[in-house]
Amino acid sequence: MDRFIGGIDVKITKLLANVAVKKVVNYQEVDVSNVACDSRSVTQNALFVCLLGENVDGHDHAEEAKGRGAVALVTTKEIKSDLPQFVVDNSRAALAVIAGNFYGNPAADMKVITVVGTNGKTSVTEILSEIFLFAGHSAGTIGTLGYKIGRDRTKGVLTTPDPIDLNKNLAEMRDHGVEYVFLEASAHAVYYDKLAGIKANATVFTNLTQDHLDFFGNMEEYAKTKLSYFSLENTSLAVVNSDDAYGRKLITAHKLPILTYGIDNPADVFAIDVEEDSFGLSFTINAFDKIERISTPLFGRFNVYNVMAAISVAMYFGIDLPLAAKALEGISAVPGRYEVSYVKDRRVIVDFAHTPDGLQNLLSDLRNGFGGRIVTVFGCGGDRDRSKRPIMGAIAAKYSDHLIVTNDNPRFEEERAIAKEILQGVPASASFDVILDREKAIKKAFDRTFPGDTVVIAGKGHEDYMEIKGKKFPYNDKVVLQKLNR
Structure with a gap:
């Protein structure tokens, strides 16, 4: 070629x-x-x-x-x-x-697995990459964290790069001998036809919940865009979360071959006996009638779904379940996704949760699984879906003993106006502060907690900047924590 x-x-x-x-x-x-x-x-x-x-x-x-x-x-x-x-x-x-x-149609020279959904795209691609690398395959990822060949990562800007950069990245992967590419396909990428001409060998559907309504206007249009990707023109196989309402719509549509995974509804791959402790998750998985106990240092019930999605794909492409389980034993946390550290004897969670569903999954998991008080620091991005702000405020207040509303990329909006909209969902009886300086907000969270408590810092995850008035200023939640831990 x-x-x-x-x-x-x-x-x-x-x-x-x-x-x-x-x-x-x-x-x-x-x-x-x-x-x-x-x-x-x-x-x-x-x-x-x-x-x-x-x-x-x-x-x-x-x-x-x-x-x-x-x-x-x-x-x-x-x-x-x-x-x-x-x-x-x-x-x-x-x-x-x-x-x-x-670029010589590089996608045609590799197996391309795309991941579609509101939450979990990055985690699924990263987990897949680790399983395939452990199994001896050459793998690459493209998504929110940038693009990665093996474990060599280059920062990116968009979840799904624009077509010229995307194909340039794919060509580089091909020329480095990559066999499998795990690619996040955002709703914007589908809407703008960024993936036209690339037919995936398989596509994972993680879930569909509220996000990007500033762009799509309503959930119906958002869902229509996401689900439109699932056609034989775009992919050969769908791997679908059967516990998601929109996932079940895909399953019943019968537009292309489908594998399913889930916990609460019938599926080809399902999990039982889910347990979580301070070391991570363990559960029994039944994958195409093969059974294995999974133990992984990943946290959060939502990661059970991400692992099931990855195992479904891995087994479809010939990786045995015991080998995939072994890979998961030593996997590291995905950057900015339920990253756990201990600072001043507090359990600290840094997570990218920036949607109502993402924040609910994170905080409910912590509330149900661990003792001690929970203090949550979060904000909402400016010039984005405003309707989710009070919803996220209500969720944070429900599951937190104390809430600190702060900045998260205000962009061209006024910081205090964003905070005010978040507080519309926070009951007057809730315990909360508004501290717009994010670093000071994090420091305040430690003043509000005691050893054994949990501090949740949500919204930015892996990001290393704060975007204000068109400029990106250096900022990283984990750097703030490092300062506090000195």
Whole structure:
């Protein structure tokens, strides 16, 4: 198979293979050495794909792209330009296919397992990677934590990278001999066709709960987008959580082959006798009528689901259950996901929980499983779904002995206004503080607790910045804890 890496010229006709071009203007065969959808990224001999964004229309920047060296355009309408134009209905889907062609369609050379859902995507991909590496396979992950080849990780920005970066990452993985790629597929990635041209070998559905309503408007549209990914055009197999209401809709739809996992509803893979102590989780798993006792240092009942999802995929691709169980014995916590440490004799949990369901799962698990008081520090992101703020305030108040409302990437919103909306869900009888300086809020949590208590720091997890007014300032919850522990 031809493999095209940036800097090597590719004929425009090869780049447009499998792209539904409905009209060609000013046709001529040209050599392309770069693909760009941002005019600022255009270099000599580039193909510029005009995208219509929320605030910017790429068609308005076609002449700028030409001035920077573009030799051809992909558009959704004929525009005034003497460059060759290839007009399509959906330039975002076209970009994804073109990016794949440019890098030699690297996904086709590996097994690609995508993970779709509101919560658990990162944990499932990381657990899968560890199982497959332990079993002797070469594996990579792409998602919220960046992209990783083996255990060598590079930071990223988006849960699912834009198509050009995504295919560049996949090409690098292919060229390093990666056999299996575990890829987080966000709702935005599905909506914007970032994965067009990539057919997954299997797709995990974790769950679907409230998030991103600032973008999708309501749960119906959010669910419609997520579930639309599950077609034979996009994946060969669905691995579905049978305990999730939307998961059961997928199961009954019968649109593609399905494996199921769950605890409370019938499933191909299910868990019983779930126990949790200060060392982690243990439970008995029945996977396709094979039985094994699982012991892992991971915490939280929700991680039972993540482990079941990973084992379902691992066994489908030929990894024996005892080997997968052995891999789980030595697995480390996923960065920023129920990470446990001990600071000043307090049990401290750092977790990315930033949705109502995520926070509920985390805090209810702690309330039911461990003694001592719980003090929770959390905030909600600015310029995001405002409707979840009072819901999360109510959840935090319900399961915490004391709540400290603080900042979490306020972006362009006023910090105090966000806190006020969170407090709308907090009963007047609840014990709470509002301390917008997140570092001071964490320090206050230790003042409010005693040895043996639990401090929960939720919302940011692995993040190493605080985004305020368009700027990202260095900040990390775990660094704050390190200072306190000195």
